[in-house]
Amino acid sequence: MPDYAPTIMWFRDDLRLADNPALSAAVAAGPVVCVYIHDPALNLGGAEKWWLHGALEALDADLRAQGGQLCLMAGPEQESLLWLAQMLGARGVEWNRRYAGPARTRDAAIKTALKAGGLMAQSHPGNMLHEPWQVRTKQGGPFRVFTPWWRAVQAMGPPLPPLPVPHGLNAALAAAPVPDAVASQLVKLAALSLRPATPDWAAGLRATWQPGETAALERLDTFLAERLPGYATARDLPARPATSGLSPCLRFGHVSPRQVWHAVDARGAGDRDSASFLSELGWRDFAQSTLFDFPDMATRSLRPEFDAMPWRTDPAGLRAWQRGRTGYPIIDAGMRELWHTGCMHNRVRMIVASFLTKHLLLDWRVGERWFADTLVDADAASNPFNWQWVAGCGLDAAPYFRIFNPVLQGEKFDPEGAYVRRWVPELVRLPGRAIHTPWKADLPAGTRYPTPVVDLAGGRARALAAWKAL
Ligand SMILES: Cc1cc2nc3c(=O)[nH]c(=O)nc-3n(C[C@H](O)[C@H](O)[C@H](O)COP(=O)(O)OP(=O)(O)OC[C@H]3O[C@@H](n4cnc5c(N)ncnc54)[C@H](O)[C@@H]3O)c2cc1C
Structure with missing residues (x-):
């Protein structure tokens, strides 16, 4: 293998130059070509895709400032990598590990395939x-x-301790120009259609976040x-x-x-x-x-007794929850914050998740999927882990009988109602903590705020009865 054979740095969930062990290893070995592969198997949510567009743009700009570029490919990861390695005459591939079950299976297969082709394949701890x-x-x-x-x-x-941006990165990138035969096969970022177009629902995300x-x-x-x-x-x-x-x-x-x-x-x-x-x-x-x-944590309750939970089907209740129209101000504020910004405060995530899985008695997986599609931080581990924690079916979970009362939670953690007032402008005129019980207030004529979708005491009793019967 000639000395100038490049190493492929395969970026995945590690879109940075500093403290990137795989990138440091690649640079230490000589010339480096950087690639990101957009594989449909990654199964990203809408908000994550929006973030990814900006993230790839930023990483490409950072690499260009160092004299390189980010090669973008679309398609199955294994085929794309093997093709790229062959076209470049690469010595091998470096990457930082992923921990979700399906991604680990793919990585193991890719490692085997690369090694079978005489290439070096090294994974690193970066996440x-x-x-x-x-x-x-x-x-x-x-x-x-x-x-x-x-x-x-x-x-x-x-x-x-974290690693610096690798010393010699610019020389390593300059030593591995991307050949025309490869460049002509790369995809343009816009062609990945990661940003929403019709309708463009991402204005709130743009106003809140700057990826990179x-x-x-x-x-x-x-x-x-x-x-x-x-x-x-x-x-x-x-x-x-x-x-x-x-x-x-x-x-x-x-x-x-x-x-x-x-x-x-x-x-x-x-x-x-x-x-x-x-x-x-x-x-x-x-x-x-x-x-x-527990690789099936995203799809299976970690406490198997919850397989028998009589989760309800309630399309109207689910829709009210998703749209922030449940009639409970702290829930509606959280769900609207999520829709607008792609994020939600941790305390409110716990309150809305408890409401869905307990007062509405809907399967935690339904909520997990909605979060996976709407959160910019949707994470294959943190999202199902926390849903299971709140729903009571996780390993170290809050007990199922701990059911957050959204009114009391609102009064405790948003005592002045400032958070609700920000996201539920219909209620802006209600003073102080009265904002958490709008059904008790005289709302100004014409106020269009829903009546509660479920009675709190009734929903709680139904949830406890279902759980006790397990
Ligand atoms: C139902 C539910 C779903 C969630 N889904 C996600 C998700 O998909 N992705 C995600 O990153 N977090 C998730 N969380 C955890 C937590 O809500 C967010 O990490 C936090 O709100 C992010 O805000 P921050 O960065 O300002 O947090 P900070 O308070 O600044 O915390 C610092 C970092 O610690 C980590 N962290 C904090 N709390 C948790 C936690 N409970 N579990 C795991 N990591 C945590 C995050 O990486 C966070 O950025 C979820 C929580 C709940 C209750």
């Missing part, structure tokens, strides 16, 4: 604080409960300077801009969890706010690890 198999019980099995898992993680000491590594690092800096102090107390208040907003950046790998961990740890030096934030970052790793050990 978690620690790899799932590094954190094990004394018996060597997976942890099922967060607290002992987190204790074990902390006992391991800090995660690996530069924007993610700026977001991290802003969080450290302005929001980390006080995070532990304010993180539960949806009206306050108190959390990092980094979840889509972590989902698409514009920033790595190790970069975030070290930045926060250096700033907070073990104080209450940084400890609280790092444990949230820990939940992300725990969700990824759980998916690694």
